[in-house]
Amino acid sequence: MAQYDVIVIGSGPGGYVCAIRCAQLGLKTACVEGRETLGGTCLNVGCIPSKAMLHATEMLHEAEANFAEMGLKGKSPSVDWKQMLSYKQKTIDQNTGGIEFLFKKNKIDWLKGWGSIPEKGKVKVGDETHSAKHIIVASGSEPASLPGVEIDETVVVSSTGALELSKVPKKMVVIGGGVIGLELGSVYKRLGAEVHVIEFLDKITPTMDEEVSRQFQKLLAKQGIEFTLGAAVQGVEATKQKAKVSYKMRKDDSEHEIDADVVLVSTGRKPVSKGFGLEDLGVEISERGQIKTDDHYRTNVEGIYAIGDAIDGPMLAHKAEDEGMACAEGIAGQHPHVNYGVIPSVIYTHPEVSMVGRTEQDLKEEGREYKVGKFSFMGNGRAKANFAADGFVKILADKTTDRVLGAHIIGPMAGDLIHEICVAMEFGAAAEDIARTCHAHPTYSEAVREAALACGDGPIHS
Numbered sequence: 001m002a003q004y005d006v007i008v009i010g011s012g013p014g015g016y017v018c019a020i021r022c023a024q025l026g027l028k029t030a031c032v033e034g035r036e037t038l039g040g041t042c043l044n045v046g047c048i049p050s051k052a053m054l055h056a057t058e059m060l061h062e063a064e065a066n067f068a069e070m071g072l073k074g075k076s077p078s079v080d081w082k083q084m085l086s087y088k089q090k091t092i093d094q095n096t097g098g099i100e101f102l103f104k105k106n107k108i109d110w111l112k113g114w115g116s117i118p119e120k121g122k123v124k125v126g127d128e129t130h131s132a133k134h135i136i137v138a139s140g141s142e143p144a145s146l147p148g149v150e151i152d153e154t155v156v157v158s159s160t161g162a163l164e165l166s167k168v169p170k171k172m173v174v175i176g177g178g179v180i181g182l183e184l185g186s187v188y189k190r191l192g193a194e195v196h197v198i199e200f201l202d203k204i205t206p207t208m209d210e211e212v213s214r215q216f217q218k219l220l221a222k223q224g225i226e227f228t229l230g231a232a233v234q235g236v237e238a239t240k241q242k243a244k245v246s247y248k249m250r251k252d253d254s255e256h257e258i259d260a261d262v263v264l265v266s267t268g269r270k271p272v273s274k275g276f277g278l279e280d281l282g283v284e285i286s287e288r289g290q291i292k293t294d295d296h297y298r299t300n301v302e303g304i305y306a307i308g309d310a311i312d313g314p315m316l317a318h319k320a321e322d323e324g325m326a327c328a329e330g331i332a333g334q335h336p337h338v339n340y341g342v343i344p345s346v347i348y349t350h351p352e353v354s355m356v357g358r359t360e361q362d363l364k365e366e367g368r369e370y371k372v373g374k375f376s377f378m379g380n381g382r383a384k385a386n387f388a389a390d391g392f393v394k395i396l397a398d399k400t401t402d403r404v405l406g407a408h409i410i411g412p413m414a415g416d417l418i419h420e421i422c423v424a425m426e427f428g429a430a431a432e433d434i435a436r437t438c439h440a441h442p443t444y445s446e447a448v449r450e451a452a453l454a455c456g457d458g459p460i461h462s
């Protein structure tokens with residue numbers, strides 16, 4: 001029986017980052033993973049493979065839409081689906097292999113197999129039981145479905161099946177207009193599928209700033225993605241090759257059906273928190289299945305901690321990573337802090353969408369006076385040259401103090417641009433601080449500066 005300071009259960013971005021930080025801080029660490037490879041949902045069936053597919057299909061779109069205009073003549077590329085899947089798999093392998101390398105480098109033991117906690121301070125993997133002073137549960141999440149919808153991962157698929165389809169479907173129905181559905185819907189739209197999104201609410205991406213969400217839907221519709229909003233899916237009937245989705249419009253209860261070759265169910269994810277001993281030890285789990293923790297990621301049972309998708313908060317890889325680091329540092333006696341007010345969200349469609357901090361809706365609800373600085377990518381030279389001028393940067397700042405409260409970007413590299421605002425917010429900066437910072441020309445980031453200028457005396461290029 002091996003003796004550890006820390007055993008982490010799960011090697012997703014929460015778990016592996018936590019394990020590495022523990023090892024860096026001098027704690028003897030092991031990480032249990034039941035999958036064949038390290039990296040969790042994110043590296044195996046989430047962030048990384050989906051971004052590879054988004055990248056490949058965006059290149060295809062770029063070639064089809066803009067190459068001729070730039071004087072790049074010749075045959076447009078055609079899709080070799082098998083090769084695209086193999087590129088995606090290579091990307092996964094490089095990343096998961098990278099974590100294995102980091103584990104070796106940091107002398108972290110990978111305990112292969114599914115782990116359980118038979119008693120406090122013990123983790124059982126296969127026939128072996130290991131001891132640890134601290135057990136960190138980073139068990140992540142899995143796709144959730146709807147009543148009446150059975151996922152077979154062939155015709156009715158979750159995001160996992162959608163990344164492994166045997167061919168590009170002619171028609172795909174996406175249930176749920178959230179981040180994962182829209183990203184994967186975009187992939188298949190660019191590959192030539194007819195894509196129809198059915199969303200229960202009256203808008204897509206409900207947590208996003210409303211103006212951005214409206215603009216985003218318009219741009220996706222312009223790309224040919226169809227939307228039915230305010231529709232409650234009643235069930236999906238599937239055969240081996242086809243499926244039929246039935247739904248009811250919420251405004252008038254009218255009933256409808258739509259056929260598809262593939263139905264992607266992207267109605268959210270649920271935490272993995274049961275079946276490996278937590279309930280028997282009396283660890284508190286919420287009705288939604290989230291493991292309850294305090295600010296230091298401690299559960300109510302001494303020596304057991306939880307982080308990442310398995311606990312409360314946005315289900316994002318970088319949120320899990322930050323919690324992983326903070327949990328490790330807390331165990332090592334440091335005083336870490338995760339600032340949940342500055343966690344960016346990104347949608348990696350074309351154009352990209354990103355946000356951090358408050359939305360206008362939040363500020364109205366809080367009754368806080370604010371100003372809006374907005375700048376369109378139409379006024380950005382680089383964006384125009386790159387056929388990427390759709391979208392805008394919107395900064396929300398306190399009306400009196402000018403302190404940046406949030407930012408919402410739809411446009412090129414929005415997922416990278418948002419971090420300038422994250423840093424500004426961490427330093428408690430005013431919009432004027434961003435506006436007075438020299439930004440290189442010509443870059444997309446000039447649009448961020450112009451939006452900051454728009455919070456004051458006004459932007460230059462609009």
Ligand code: FAD
Nearest residue numbers: 010012013014034040041046047115140308309315316317
């Ligand atoms: P996970 O990554 O889910 O890892 C948990 C691991 O624990 C799993 O490997 C599991 O096998 C293992 N495990 C569970 N129980 C046990 C046990 N008892 N014993 C051993 N091992 C166990 N987030 C972003 O921030 N950006 C994105 O672009 C993004 N894209 C996504 C795209 C898709 C299609 C999906 C599905 C998700 C995406 N996410 C994205 C979300 C992101 O993947 C998760 O937020 C993140 O992986 C959560 O990390 P985690 O460490 O909490 O758990």
